[in-house]
Amino acid sequence: MMYDHTSTPLRTGRAAVNGTSLHYRTAGSGPAVVLLHGVPKTGYHWRHLVPKLTPHHTVVVPDLRGLGDSARPADGYDSATMSDDIAELMARLGHETYAVIGEDWGAVIGYQLAARHRDHATALVFAEALFPGFGFEDHTALTPENVSSGMHLWHLGFYFQPDVPEMLISGRERELITYMIKNERSHPDTATPDAIEEYVRCYSMPGGIRAMLAVYRAMLTDAEQNRQAARKKLDIPVLALGGSAFIGARNESQARLVAHDVTGHVFEAGHDLAEEVPDEMAEVVVPFLAAHR
Numbered sequence: 001m002m003y004d005h006t007s008t009p010l011r012t013g014r015a016a017v018n019g020t021s022l023h024y025r026t027a028g029s030g031p032a033v034v035l036l037h038g039v040p041k042t043g044y045h046w047r048h049l050v051p052k053l054t055p056h057h058t059v060v061v062p063d064l065r066g067l068g069d070s071a072r073p074a075d076g077y078d079s080a081t082m083s084d085d086i087a088e089l090m091a092r093l094g095h096e097t098y099a100v101i102g103e104d105w106g107a108v109i110g111y112q113l114a115a116r117h118r119d120h121a122t123a124l125v126f127a128e129a130l131f132p133g134f135g136f137e138d139h140t141a142l143t144p145e146n147v148s149s150g151m152h153l154w155h156l157g158f159y160f161q162p163d164v165p166e167m168l169i170s171g172r173e174r175e176l177i178t179y180m181i182k183n184e185r186s187h188p189d190t191a192t193p194d195a196i197e198e199y200v201r202c203y204s205m206p207g208g209i210r211a212m213l214a215v216y217r218a219m220l221t222d223a224e225q226n227r228q229a230a231r232k233k234l235d236i237p238v239l240a241l242g243g244s245a246f247i248g249a250r251n252e253s254q255a256r257l258v259a260h261d262v263t264g265h266v267f268e269a270g271h272d273l274a275e276e277v278p279d280e281m282a283e284v285v286v287p288f289l290a291a292h293r
Contacts, residue, residue, distance in 0.1 A: 002047045002061070004028055004054040010061065017088035020076065023069035024062040024089060028054030031122075031293045032095040034086060035061045036113075038104020038129070039212055040177045041272075042068030044198045045103070048278035052286060060098075062089055064106065066211025068202050077214035078221045079105075079132075083112035087120065096120065099289050103127040103274060105215055108222060111258065114236060115229035123292040124234065124259070125285055127241040128271050131254045133223030134230075150246070155180075159216040166209060173204045184271035186245040195275065226258070234259035239288045241281065243269035263288070 002010045002025055010025035025043060033053060037045040043061040053059050063070040065082050076082070086109070090098055099122050102110025107129035114121035130136035130153075139146055139153045146152035159165050169176055177199050182188040202208055240255040242248040244266050252264030265284050269276040 002044065002050055004059075005051040010050065015089050015092050017092060018076075018081070018085045020065050020073045020085060021071040022062050022065065022085060022089055024060055026058065026060045026093065028057050028059045030057045031289075032058045032060060032090065032098035033289060034090060034098050034100055035059065036086065036100065036102040036106030036110050037064065037067075038106045039067070039215055040180055040199055040203055041104070042199060042202050044068075044195060045272070046274055049274045049282060049285075052278070052282035053289075056286065057099075057289065058095070060090065060093060060095070062086060063202075064109065066207070066214060072207035072211045075214075077211065078218040078225060079109045079112045080116060080225045082109045083116055086113050087117045090120070097122050099123040099125070099292070101125040101127070101285065102129070104129050104271070108132065108226070111234075112225060112229065114234055115232075115258075118235070121236055123237050123239070123289060125239045125241065125288070126251060126255050127273055128243055128247050128251065129254075130247060130250070131226060131258075132219045133226040134254055134257055135250075136219070137223070156216060156219070159213050160219075162217075165213055169209050173209065174200045177203060181272070184246060185276055186243065186268065186270040187276045190272070190276045230258040235261070237261045237263070237288070237292045239285065240264045241273060241284065242266045243271055243273055243276070245269065246271040
């Protein structure tokens, strides 16, 4: 369960959008902000940040296509299509304009949302993500630099291979998710049992691992989409957030390649800021959103 600042559970719903069905949560009042989670997480990732936002904003927390309690269609896992899902959801909920907060793959999708729907996105928070088409692929290489910095993303090549990951992960979703979540954090104890249980529940459902892998397998398509979109830089303000033990200041340098107005901030944390350092994250995000309504 997720709660707003008054300890009231968030409202939940489902919406048929863009050829699929998204599960979402919403709460609060004021200017809208949509929160996009990464992998292997769900909208539950934002449970600590939401109550910091709902005094000032109407918050929409979807489970992305194929993930969480959303439907798991056969295709459409490229970031442009997944961003169109969110644009249609926000329109369906009556939000003409909105800020976007994304982390990990949700940040890549959030960038595409801002780039493809420029009249609707008012600001972008780009947290702890590597950008396909702008250096993400380099971190799949087995080099001394990647290994020593903790940025050898070995799993990308593994996930890209058809069929074999499904065979090896099936029945071991808990082991994989627990390892990935804890290994990428400076504060592994913030991967609390309730979060692990929720993520394992969703990714263990029929099609859960297939959908997760489909997100990664679309990365070469994402790279081309990002390069095309970046030909016209974003005009909206962008806040690039990193964790010192993971992507760190590279979030800001990447964002400067695709946007004119970028502010960066690095936390003493790993990859999952909204679960590791939610209070510190809110102290930066809330004023940023207030300044760019």
